[in-house]
Amino acid sequence: xxxxxxxxxxxxxxxxxxxxLAATSLAQSPAPPAxxxxxxxxxPEATSAAPAAAEAAPTTPPAAAADAPASESKTLDQEVxxxxxxxxxxxxxxxxxxxxxxxxxxxxVAVFLSMDVGTFFALDSVTIKIDNKEVANHLYTARExxxxxxxxxxxxxxxxxxxxxHELVAFFTGKGPIERDYRRGATxxxxxxxxxxxxxxxxxxxVPKHQPEFLVKDWE
Amino acid sequence: MSSLAAAPPSLVGKDAPDFVLKARDGKxxxxxxxxxxxxxxxFWARWAGDSRKEMPALDRINTTxxxxxxxxxxxxxxxxxxxxxxxxxxxxxxxxxxFDLDGSTGRDYRxxxxxxxxxxxxxxxxxxxxxxxKRGDENxxxxxxRELLRE
Numbered sequence: 238x239x240x241x242x243x244x245x246x247x248x249x250x251x252x253x254x255x256x257x258l259a260a261t262s263l264a265q266s267p268a269p270p271a272x273x274x275x276x277x278x279x280x281p282e283a284t285s286a287a288p289a290a291a292e293a294a295p296t297t298p299p300a301a302a303a304d305a306p307a308s309e310s311k312t313l314d315q316e317v318x319x320x321x322x323x324x325x326x327x328x329x330x331x332x333x334x335x336x337x338x339x340x341x342x343x344x345x346v347a348v349f350l351s352m353d354v355g356t357f358f359a360l361d362s363v364t365i366k367i368d369n370k371e372v373a374n375h376l377y378t379a380r381e382x383x384x385x386x387x388x389x390x391x392x393x394x395x396x397x398x399x400x401x402x403h404e405l406v407a408f409f410t411g412k413g414p415i416e417r418d419y420r421r422g423a424t425x426x427x428x429x430x431x432x433x434x435x436x437x438x439x440x441x442x443x444v445p446k447h448q449p450e451f452l453v454k455d456w457e
Numbered sequence: 458m459s460s461l462a463a464a465p466p467s468l469v470g471k472d473a474p475d476f477v478l479k480a481r482d483g484k485x486x487x488x489x490x491x492x493x494x495x496x497x498x499x500f501w502a503r504w505a506g507d508s509r510k511e512m513p514a515l516d517r518i519n520t521t522x523x524x525x526x527x528x529x530x531x532x533x534x535x536x537x538x539x540x541x542x543x544x545x546x547x548x549x550x551x552x553x554x555x556f557d558l559d560g561s562t563g564r565d566y567r568x569x570x571x572x573x574x575x576x577x578x579x580x581x582x583x584x585x586x587x588x589x590x591k592r593g594d595e596n597x598x599x600x601x602x603r604e605l606l607r608e
Contacts, residue, residue, distance in 0.1 A: 361485065376477045376485040 336395075344397035345433040348373070348405070352385040354442040358419060358449035360385065361411040363438065365394055368403055372396055393438070398429050407438050409451055425453035467567055469586060473498070473577040474565035478532065478555035481542055486530065486553060489581065495605045496528045496577040497598070500563060502535055503544045505571035511590035512548040515574075518598060519552045525606050526579075530555060534563045534571070574598075578605050 340347075348365060360382045365373040373394040377385075385391065405425045413419030427436060435456035443450040468474075473496075477487040488496065499515055501508035512531065519529040529552040535541040536558055545554045557563050566575065576585040576598075585601045587594060 376479065378477060378485045378487045378490055380490055381487075 340395055340397055340433075342433045343431050344399065344429075346394070346396055346398045346403075346429060346436070347392055347433065348394040348407075348436045348438060350385070350391045350393045350438045350440075351389075352382075352440045355382075355386045355440065355449075356442050357414050357447060358409075358440060358442075359412040360409065360440065362409075363393060364408040365438075366406045366408075367396075367398065369406075390437075398434070400429050400431065402426060402428055405436060405453060407451070407453060409438075409440065413449060414447055419449070421449070421451050423451040423453045425455065427455050468575065468583040471583055473575065473581055473583045474562070476532075476557075476562040476565065478557055478562060480553045480555050481545065482553075484553075486555060488530070488577070491528050491577075492581050493579050494526045494528050495579060495602060496530060497574060497602070498530050498532060498566075498577065499572060499574045500532050500534060500557075500566065500568050501572040502533060503541060507590040508572045509548070511572050511574075511594070512545075512550050514590070514595040514598075516548070516550045516552060518595070518602065519550075522602060522606065523552075527602055527606065528552075532557050532562060534560055534568070576601055576605060579608060 346367070350363060352360065360377050362374070362376045364371060364375075375391075375393055381391075403426070405427060407423045408420065409423070410418070410420045423438065425436065427434065437454040437456060439452040439454055441450045441452065442448075473488060475487065475489045477485055480486050488498070497515065497518070499511065501512060515529050515531070519527065523529075531545070531550060531552060531554045533541045533545075533554060534557050538556055538558070541554070541556065566573075570588050572588075572590060574587045575583050578584045584605060587597070
């Protein structure tokens with residue numbers, strides 16, 4: 238979906254929302270119950286005046302009449318649910334649109350961080366430099382480090398870079414084997430093309446050497 | 458509660474700016490991870506005379522109310538970690554002391570004077586601030602903390 242069609246789609250969403258809101262406010266207004274209350278009495282009158290005719294023309298049974306407000310509120314509830322769903326959809330579209338506007342694919346670079354095992358390394362912080370300029374710096378709480386160890390992936394950087402060659406340097410600090418302070422760097426020279434570029438910083442255990450390993454992976 | 462009323466109202470009623478800072482014990486603490494608890498964030502400095510009076514009072518409050526859901530975080534804006542650590546030791550505080558080395562957290566909280574404290578409710582909203590520390594402020598803190606803990 239290109240930019241223009243997305244704008245049209247969002248405008249349509251907004252229109253649908255406005256209509257739904259209007260419908261909901263009408264449904265919630267006190268007028269309809271009053272109408273149904275006045276409409277209900279003629280039925281018994283008709284049956285007393287001409288029982289045969291009443292039998293011939295099916296009228297609303299009293300039980301069904303009592304059910305009407307319940308079904309009405311059910312419909313209203315469904316409408317509200319639909320409205321909520323539309324709001325979520327619209328919000329998602331706006332989020333995607335915002336990302337596309339702020340970080341267009343032709344300049345977008347995203348860096349993700351993941352951890353595998355982590356027996357030999359307790360993560361404390363990560364600093365990312367692109368072309369010698371610091372673009373991200375994150376201190377990890379115990380809870381965040383735990384989330385990474387459980388398989389979480391963090392988007393640590395999302396920004397714009399020109400097409401061409403760039404150098405990414407990531408510095409990892411933390412506690413290494415035997416609780417020793419550990420600071421390591423990992424470098425990757427990547428080529429930014431016309432599409433979005435995704436890079437992954439991966440911390441793994443190098444079991445034979447009892448040391449952590451820091452990798453930078455280029456997702457094509 | 459005059460000191461609380463006289464405090465700059467700029468952040469009151471707004472979400473407390475989130476921060477993650479390194480503590481004295483080497484752990485990194487993030488304010489938003491204390492959501493659900495009442496948090497007192499106290500910015501202090503070695504050179505601020507009122508900090509010497511306030512920190513022991515905050516430690517007493519922390520000892521009494523931490524089991525009820527209060528978290529006290531001391532944030533120093535000094536860039537000398539060793540001397541700040543020594544100062545905190547001399548004050549005998551048991552609550553976490555965090556180092557705002559680049560001053561970014563202080564800027565987020567628009568700190569102009571020291572010490573200054575912010576009371577953050579369980580939803581992460583700044584409810585009260587207090588600049589400086591004078592006689593009676595400890596009781597004012599207690600009143601506000603009890604109220605927030607009851608919510």
